[in-house]
Amino acid sequence: MKQETVEQIFRAAVEIFAESGFERAKMDDIAQRAQVAKGTIYYHFKGKEELFVALMNSGMEKFTDVVRRATEAHQDPADQLRGLLRAKVTYLYHHGTFAKLLLSEVWGSKERQQAFRARIRDLVELIEGVLRRGGDSRFTSSRDRLHETAVAIFGAISVTVLQEIFRAEDRELLEGDRIEVMLDTLEPLICGALRD
Amino acid sequence: MKQETVEQIFRAAVEIFAESGFERAKMDDIAQRAQVAKGTIYYHFKGKEELFVALMNSGMEKFTDVVRRATEAHQDPADQLRGLLRAKVTYLYHHGTFAKLLLSEVWGSKERQQAFRARIRDLVELIEGVLRRGGDSRFTSSRDRLHETAVAIFGAISVTVLQEIFRAEDRELLEGDRIEVMLDTLEPLICGALRD
Amino acid sequence: MKQETVEQIFRAAVEIFAESGFERAKMDDIAQRAQVAKGTIYYHFKGKEELFVALMNSGMEKFTDVVRRATEAHQDPADQLRGLLRAKVTYLYHHGTFAKLLLSEVWGSKERQQAFRARIRDLVELIEGVLRRGGDSRFTSSRDRLHETAVAIFGAISVTVLQEIFRAEDRELLEGDRIEVMLDTLEPLICGALRD
Amino acid sequence: MKQETVEQIFRAAVEIFAESGFERAKMDDIAQRAQVAKGTIYYHFKGKEELFVALMNSGMEKFTDVVRRATEAHQDPADQLRGLLRAKVTYLYHHGTFAKLLLSEVWGSKERQQAFRARIRDLVELIEGVLRRGGDSRFTSSRDRLHETAVAIFGAISVTVLQEIFRAEDRELLEGDRIEVMLDTLEPLICGALRD
DNA sequence: CATGAATGAGCGTTCATTCAT
DNA sequence: AATGAATGAACGCTCATTCAT
Structure with a gap:
């Protein structure tokens, strides 16, 4: 059970995908970049789809963990939101x-959508939780709107960062x-x- | 030239894509749903990519037009933003x-990205324009931040609506x-x- | 609808199979021997299995027809059986x-078995019919044993001819x-x- | 050398094949059903083909032995033939x-054919021997026809039994x-x- | 304008076999 | 004697594209 091989495949797969x-x-x-034979991938993963899902689940888990830790490092909801924001932007970038x-x-x-729903919901609920603890805001009134707000925030952050990434690739530089x-x-x- | 055939292909293509x-x-x-022979598509479009780009350009144009008109229907920047928001959400939904x-x-x-950049930039600049006319806000200070804000808004709206669409599909109902x-x-x- | 292409594929397929x-x-x-591109086979048949089944169904049909005609050319059951025997042996050889x-x-x-059962049953029932019309034989007493007898005859003929075919191939000659x-x-x- | 392992592989192999x-x-x-690692099979057999041939040789040997003993238990050729028939049918079923x-x-x-020819010839010659000892029958005249008759008998028996086996599987019962x-x-x- | 039979490069997957441990 | 991770050649199938009619 060489954990190393799976690790190599994982790294190559993220890049290629x-x-x-x-x-x-x-x-x-993927096999070539991982420096393994094609069959080796199929020895460890059932197929392309499974490899991809495994990859994204692992990625989302790490990502959500980082964001969660950054959020829980603060007490004040406003600080939590700012921490979450910074963590998410930084990680994605x-x-x-x-x-x-x-x-x-x-x-x-x-x-694939189904496979990710749960993972993304975790993230959205993280945001939702912070908003809820925000207390007396008008968004507290409706659970639905709290959720929707969290989704909107998720979208705003994701799209902004992605846009920046493409901008950086065009200009071939990644400014801190x-x-x-x-x-x-x-x-x-x-x-x-x-x-x- | 039968405009009808192209129209059939277009309609089928949006659905299938x-x-x-x-x-x-x-x-x-696409050919089957359009009720034409496969060769017919290639008579009207150079290939799959071109068909798709033509499709999206046409779609983005209509979309941007609708949003633009909704924006220009108002004078006050705040009203403009609200009009733009309503138009975009309604149209996408x-x-x-x-x-x-x-x-x-x-x-x-x-x-494909390249092909859309220009079209999406139009939309983002529409938002940007409204924000700029918003006047004395602190976002006016930096052109960059105005652009980024517009992108973020674009993302928030798009992701929110898409999320709602999937929700509606899951529950098999589209509530107005x-x-x-x-x-x-x-x-x-x-x-x-x-x-x- | 070029019937010719399908015919070429059929001919090549029997040989290769x-x-x-x-x-x-x-x-x-198969594609190479049929002098068509591989995709052409898949344009006409859903896959390898379907091609094979189509092939064997067609083959069994022709075969059964020949045997049936040879049987029906006679009136006397004994002559019918001899006619059937000669036709089957000759055709297979x-x-x-x-x-x-x-x-x-x-x-x-x-x-695949399922697909052929019906076809083979046709042949076996052909034999069975002749035996039944054979009249006062002791096999008439039991329907089951009539059927079994037909199966045994089917086996005897098939294996004998196949054995001869291999013998001929070994000696590289096919004596009439x-x-x-x-x-x-x-x-x-x-x-x-x-x-x- | 653990005879047990080879035995496990053998048993699993017959079933899977x-x-x-x-x-x-x-x-x-095969490895899974034998509860050994895949490498273990290759430690004992050169490859798939060899495993299969070893298997069938062993099977044919047992089979032929049983049939031979049942034949030799009688003196009268007719009884020999009946004994052979009963033994073969019972064993195969x-x-x-x-x-x-x-x-x-x-x-x-x-x-694979080559590998079995010899083994099957043994069986066929067993039948041939009985027929020859049958004495004054008209089949004695030609060695060739004696052999062919034996082959036909071999075929009739084998196909009949196989047919019964499939019938039994369909009805999910094996009537004695x-x-x-x-x-x-x-x-x-x-x-x-x-x-x- | 329109057709649909034909193409073939390309890709995901399988599986017998090897070998270091 | 036994293991199981790793291999890679091989194969079935897909599908965008072409072209003769």
Whole structure:
């Protein structure tokens, strides 16, 4: 049970999937980049779909963990929201390959969608929780609107970061302080959600 | 030239592309649903990619027009933003097939991305324009942040609506008043961007 | 609807299937021998299995027809049985490729078996009918034993001819009068079934 | 050397080969059913083909022994033939897995065929011997026809039993007295070969 | 304008076999 | 004697595209 091989495959797979998307990604390319034979992938994963789902589940788990920790590091709901925001933006910006897959593939096939719903719901509920603890805001009144607000915030952050990533790729540079610009942009929008 | 044939192909193509995504969509299926022979598609379009791009350009154009008109119907920037918001949410919710393609395929392959950049920039700039005319807000200070804010708003709206569409599909019903819920949710967030 | 192409594929397929058996037969080889592209086969047949079943159904139909006509050419049951015997032996010996498939593949996979049962039952019932009309023989007493007798006759003929075919292949010659030897051998055995 | 392991592999192999046929049988499945690692099979056998041939040789040997003993238990040729018949039918019916392989795989690939020829010839010659000792029958005149008659008898028995086995599987029951029905059916046919 | 039979490069997957432990 | 992770050649099937009619 060489954990190393699976790790190699995982690393190669994220890259290839992110570069080409699920459909265009070739198992041959993943094998080559992982420096294993094609059969080796199939020894560890049932198929392309399973590899992808395993990948995304693992990715979403790590991602959600980071964001959750950043949120729980604070007491004040406003600080929690800011912590969550910074963590999410930073993580996505630094894991561009993952960020691309998140937005482009999750909405793809019905089956894959189902697999991610639960994972994404975790994240959205994290946001929802912070909003709820925000207390006397007008959003507290309706559970539905709280959820919707969380979804909107999720969308605003994800799309903003992805846009930045493509911008960086076009200009072939990844400026660290773009993160601060994004935070400055998103904070007022999102923290409005806590205002009464 | 029979405009009718092209129209049939267009209609079939939106459906098929939206159901399966660009890669999984089969020209055979499009031809069958359009009730034309496969060769006929190739008589009118150079290939799959061109068909898709033509489709999305046409879709984005209509979409942007609707949103633009809704925006220009008002004078006050705050009203403009609200009009834009309502128009965008309503249009996307009622054109679910188009909404799915917008989020799932735009981030896909490099080439397709390029084709959409310009179209999406139009929309984002529409938002940007409203924000700029919002005047004395602190977002006016930086052109970059204005653009980023517009992108974030674009993301918040798109993801929220898409989420609602999937929710509706799961429950197999499309409630009209969900639009009002979304608007109630998004308005405070987005109009916060105009507040000083 | 070029009937010719399908005909070419059919001809090539019988040969390849008979040479290598169902599993070892390669679609590439069939395509090559049929002088069509591989895709062409899949344009006309859903897959390997369907091609094979179509092939065998068609083969069994022709075969059964020939045997049936030879049987019905006579009035006397004994003559009918002799006619049937001669027709079956002759046909199988001259269609060695088909004969091989008949014995080696029919017992193969459960699915394929099902597909052939009906066809083989037709043949066996043909034999059964002749035996029944044989009249006062002791086999008439039991329907079951009539059926079993027919099956045994079917087996005796098939295995004998197949054995001769392999013998001929080993010696690389196909002697016409081997058919007479087989007939002389099988007739006493089989016509015993009509004796009282 | 642990004889036990080889025995386990053997038992598993007969089952798997009979269930799926040589080509479709997977070494993985054999290993799993034998409860050994895949490598273990290759430690004891050179490969799939060798395992199969070893299996069938062993099976044919047991089978031929049983039939030979049943034949030699009698003095009168007619009794010998009846004993042989009963032994063969009973053995095959009770070893259905082996019976299936006998008919479906022997005619398969050229190589496997060669391996079985000798073994099957033994059986056929056993029958031939009895027929020859049958004495003054008209079949004695020609060595060739004696051999052919033996082959035909071999075929009649094998196909009849196999047919019964499939019938039993369809109805999911294995009636003991079906053996008597088969014997009653085959005896008149076959013993006709001894009649003058 | 329109057709649909034909194409073939390309890809996911399988599985007998090997070998270091 | 036994293991099981790793291999890679092989194969069935797909589908965008072409072209003669």
